[in-house]
Amino acid sequence: MAKPITKIDEPILTEKEKQDQSLKEVLQDLSQxxxxxxxxxxLLQELHESGILGAINNLVEAKEQVAKIAVGQMLRPPVTNAINNAMAAGGLLTEMNPETTKKLMGGLSKGLQKAEEGLQANKKVSVFDLVKLMRDPDVNRVIKFSIDLLKGLGEGLKD
Known part of the structure; x- marks a missing residue:
């Protein structure tokens, strides 16, 4: 009886045959x-003609220097202050009730419109006008809100 085949010898390709096979695969991919x-x-030609490709190449070649400059800029106090302030503002917004924020933004928008109208009218306000305004429920609401806001700010500023 014949012995079973346990080992299959795969053909060993020479370097030239490997190159020819790779070239054949590349040509096939190109044609497809x-x-x-x-x-x-x-696209590459247009990038080259416009100078963008050269700029990108220079940027990649100088990546270490660019990274140092970017990190140096990010560590400047104004930038770190801006990042810290943005994070604090984000934290504040997460604590606020969205309905209150919506009302406040709506009120601010209306208030700015009224203020613009007042500037356009260029009318002087007398002491009697101020007294009358104290009876206006909208003005009274804002004065109360402002007083409460100032009180809360003062409490928050305690050491």
Whole structure:
């Protein structure tokens, strides 16, 4: 009886045969994707002609220096202050009731419109006008809100 085959010898390719096989695969890929490759080459040519490709190449070559500059800029006190302030503002917004924020933004918008109208009218306000305004429920609501806001700010500023 014949012995079973347990080992299959795979053909060993020479370096030239490996190169020929790789070249054949690349040519096949090129022929299957000709349109995309042509468009890519056109894009690269346009980037080259406009100088963008050269700038990108220089940027990549100088990546270490660019990274140092970027990190140096990020560590400047104004930038770190801005980041810290943004984080604090984000924290404040997460604590606020969205309905209150919506009302406040709506009121601010209306208030700015009224203020613009007042500037356009260029009318002087007398002491009697101020006394009458104290009876206006909208003005009274804002005065009470402002007093409460000032009280809360003062409490928050305690050490």
């Amino acid at each position: 994707n000709a349109d995309g490759i042509k468009e890519t080459m056109q």
